[in-house]
Amino acid sequence: MSDTPLLPLAEARRPLYAGIDLGGTNIKSALVDDEGRLLAFHTQPTHADRGPEDTAARMGRTVHVLAAEAGIAAGDIARVGLGTPGPQDLQAGLILRAGNLPGWDNFPVRDRVAAHCGREVTYANDANAAAYGEFWVGSGQEYSSLILLTLGTGVGGGIIIGDTNVEGAHSHGSECGHIIVDTSPTARTCPFGHSGDLEAYASATALKARARQALAAGATGSLAAAVAAGADVTPILIAREMEAGDALASELILEVARWLGIGIVTLMHTIDPAAVILGGAMTFGGDASPVGRAFIDRVRAEVRARAFPVLAEKTVIRFASLGNAAGSIGAAGLARLAARR
Amino acid sequence: MSDTPLLPLAEARRPLYAGIDLGGTNIKSALVDDEGRLLAFHTQPTHADRGPEDTAARMGRTVHVLAAEAGIAAGDIARVGLGTPGPQDLQAGLILRAGNLPGWDNFPVRDRVAAHCGREVTYANDANAAAYGEFWVGSGQEYSSLILLTLGTGVGGGIIIGDTNVEGAHSHGSECGHIIVDTSPTARTCPFGHSGDLEAYASATALKARARQALAAGATGSLAAAVAAGADVTPILIAREMEAGDALASELILEVARWLGIGIVTLMHTIDPAAVILGGAMTFGGDASPVGRAFIDRVRAEVRARAFPVLAEKTVIRFASLGNAAGSIGAAGLARLAARR
Numbered sequence: 254m255s256d257t258p259l260l261p262l263a264e265a266r267r268p269l270y271a272g273i274d275l276g277g278t279n280i281k282s283a284l285v286d287d288e289g290r291l292l293a294f295h296t297q298p299t300h301a302d303r304g305p306e307d308t309a310a311r312m313g314r315t316v317h318v319l320a321a322e323a324g325i326a327a328g329d330i331a332r333v334g335l336g337t338p339g340p341q342d343l344q345a346g347l348i349l350r351a352g353n354l355p356g357w358d359n360f361p362v363r364d365r366v367a368a369h370c371g372r373e374v375t376y377a378n379d380a381n382a383a384a385y386g387e388f389w390v391g392s393g394q395e396y397s398s399l400i401l402l403t404l405g406t407g408v409g410g411g412i413i414i415g416d417t418n419v420e421g422a423h424s425h426g427s428e429c430g431h432i433i434v435d436t437s438p439t440a441r442t443c444p445f446g447h448s449g450d451l452e453a454y455a456s457a458t459a460l461k462a463r464a465r466q467a468l469a470a471g472a473t474g475s476l477a478a479a480v481a482a483g484a485d486v487t488p489i490l491i492a493r494e495m496e497a498g499d500a501l502a503s504e505l506i507l508e509v510a511r512w513l514g515i516g517i518v519t520l521m522h523t524i525d526p527a528a529v530i531l532g533g534a535m536t537f538g539g540d541a542s543p544v545g546r547a548f549i550d551r552v553r554a555e556v557r558a559r560a561f562p563v564l565a566e567k568t569v570i571r572f573a574s575l576g577n578a579a580g581s582i583g584a585a586g587l588a589r590l591a592a593r594r
Numbered sequence: 595m596s597d598t599p600l601l602p603l604a605e606a607r608r609p610l611y612a613g614i615d616l617g618g619t620n621i622k623s624a625l626v627d628d629e630g631r632l633l634a635f636h637t638q639p640t641h642a643d644r645g646p647e648d649t650a651a652r653m654g655r656t657v658h659v660l661a662a663e664a665g666i667a668a669g670d671i672a673r674v675g676l677g678t679p680g681p682q683d684l685q686a687g688l689i690l691r692a693g694n695l696p697g698w699d700n701f702p703v704r705d706r707v708a709a710h711c712g713r714e715v716t717y718a719n720d721a722n723a724a725a726y727g728e729f730w731v732g733s734g735q736e737y738s739s740l741i742l743l744t745l746g747t748g749v750g751g752g753i754i755i756g757d758t759n760v761e762g763a764h765s766h767g768s769e770c771g772h773i774i775v776d777t778s779p780t781a782r783t784c785p786f787g788h789s790g791d792l793e794a795y796a797s798a799t800a801l802k803a804r805a806r807q808a809l810a811a812g813a814t815g816s817l818a819a820a821v822a823a824g825a826d827v828t829p830i831l832i833a834r835e836m837e838a839g840d841a842l843a844s845e846l847i848l849e850v851a852r853w854l855g856i857g858i859v860t861l862m863h864t865i866d867p868a869a870v871i872l873g874g875a876m877t878f879g880g881d882a883s884p885v886g887r888a889f890i891d892r893v894r895a896e897v898r899a900r901a902f903p904v905l906a907e908k909t910v911i912r913f914a915s916l917g918n919a920a921g922s923i924g925a926a927g928l929a930r931l932a933a934r935r
Binding site for chain 1 (some may be wrong): 681737738739751753755756758760761762763764765766767768769770772773774775776777778786788789791856859860861862863864865866867868900902904905908909
């Protein structure tokens with residue numbers, strides 16, 4: 254997405270909005286016009302180890318950097334959106350305790366960023382912001398509602414129904430990685446300790462654990478050979494070996510797809526969205542890759558087998574399109590929604 | 595609810611709204627004021643066997659009956675709400691094919707009722723309408739969002755987030771009975787053929803099947819004795835025997851509660867509502883009964899064991915309060931929402 258051509262300022266439709274997407278590794282920020290078109294995009298390291306106030310100051314300055322890049326004054330930005338990992342208190346503007354931001358407990362991130370950039374800040378969950386980005390100008394822009402599942406180290410979720418971002422009564426809405434898919438006694442557990450939830454089956458962490466388990470049990474083939482030769486067990490390696498025809502790699506990736514399909518049926522029977530959008534590294538290259546295509550086909554097959562027929566027929570299941578800019582563009586979009594209310 | 599004192603017309607705050615709740619056995623209808631207070635309530639048999647047009651005509655006349663009972667003209671009713679079972683096409687106003695309304699395929703119920711009552715009709719799913727009733731003036735009226743689970747022959751669901759009734763992109767929103775709770779090879783199946791969904795575990799149908807299975811396997815005790823003496827296996831009988839101390843009856847009912855708790859955790863991690871409300875015959879007398887209290891305590895215990903701690907602590911789980919009037923009052927409330935847009 255960062256290689257998308259930027260909109261020339263002369264063509265921008267005002268008001269303009271900035272969005273900031275705080276991750277454990279990088280901070281991504283975007284300046285967009287009233288139609289969600291990118292005027293500037295920026296990535297910098299989070300440096301979470303320098304403490305939250307340092308990072309908040311740099312997030313605040315990012316707004317000025319984006320303005321300078323686009324050739325406008327910071328005052329021309331109507332409002333700023335900020336998405337961060339949870340758990341958080343959205344009403345109070347707090348990061349309560351973020352797993353990948355050690356030492357950030359109860360940090361008033363919304364107000365500190367606002368102080369540093371001098372603009373009002375709309376605060377959201379990062380996965381919900383990404384969902385809003387895909388809904389506004391991405392893969393879901395044709396649809397009246399969507400669920401975005403972001404398949405990475407964990408499984409993030411965002412639910413958008415019209416102008417409603419399902420953020421929840423206690424800032425835990427759309428935590429779709431934590432819906433329960435397995436209640437058997439052998440159910441696996443996610444890093445939060447939840448037994449049998451989707452994240453325990455459809456995250457990169459889960460895929461790697463399953464691969465290591467199969468290899469330790471003596472599985473053979475090209476994946477086993479690569480790992481024996483010293484390769485790290487990663488989703489990229491497993492996808493490459495699936496593409497090369499390795500049976501274990503294929504089984505592992507399609508098992509993820511099967512569990513994902515089960516989770517998606519539960520979400521479809523709860524929300525009945527117009528579209529379910531899949532993003533993140535665990536989409537294996539998406540439509541451009543045979544592995545990505547086999548993956549989403551297996552998801553769709555599981556949905557067909559389990560969902561109400563009308564939903565299996567009509568609900569669109571497709572890949573996300575905004576890549577790593579979804580969260581920042583979506584945060585800007587949520588700022589726009591808040592400004593228009 | 596039908597024995598709730600009715601509001602005198604002089605105290606009513608206008609506009610007034612009527613709501614109709616079409617069930618397989620009865621049609622319930624309510625006239626309410628702008629604050630959801632009952633001015634008239636009416637029940638009549640559905641007589642589905644007489645065909646949809648006959649029933650639609652009687653539903654239309656009901657609006658006039660309610661008006662006459664309250665001493666107003668039908669023209670004083672601002673709008674009419676109608677809730678029916680699914681599957682339906684809400685946009686088109688059609689009942690597509692209702693399991694308990696044989697021969698009603700693709701019936702344009704919204705427009706036929708409107709033609710017979712002479713008022714504009716807002717069309718909803720019956721379980722969503724009941725959820726809106728509890729949200730507006732019932733057990734959920736203090737909360738910003740709620741999920742209502744109606745535990746009867748099947749498991750119905752309604753999700754209300756502020757003014758948003760989650761009816762779905764294809765009229766299948768809030769079908770919470772069909773979220774998946776069991777993916778094991780021995781998973782049970784609901785009447786729609788879905789493997790391992792909540793309805794296969796937490797409906798009266800499921801409870802009766804489980805009881806018969808246990809009795810056939812040779813279970814003993816007072817429930818077994820009652821059935822051997824000719825009693826029908828019903829939720830009421832099982833609850834009575836649980837209250838009398840029968841171990842099997844207790845195990846059966848608490849097992850329903852356990853599965854329900856699992857389903858509720860999935861819904862909490864998707865919607866994060868302020869409250870989860872339980873209604874229907876399978877609440878076993880609710881707070882007034884030791885069985886109802888043991889049931890909901892078991893639900894809460896399962897939620898505590900599985901949900902994010904902040905949600906387990908803060909999400910209210912309680913019984914519904916509007917009884918069999920929830921659907922008609924809620925349909926009137928949705929008509930009010932539509933009229934105010």
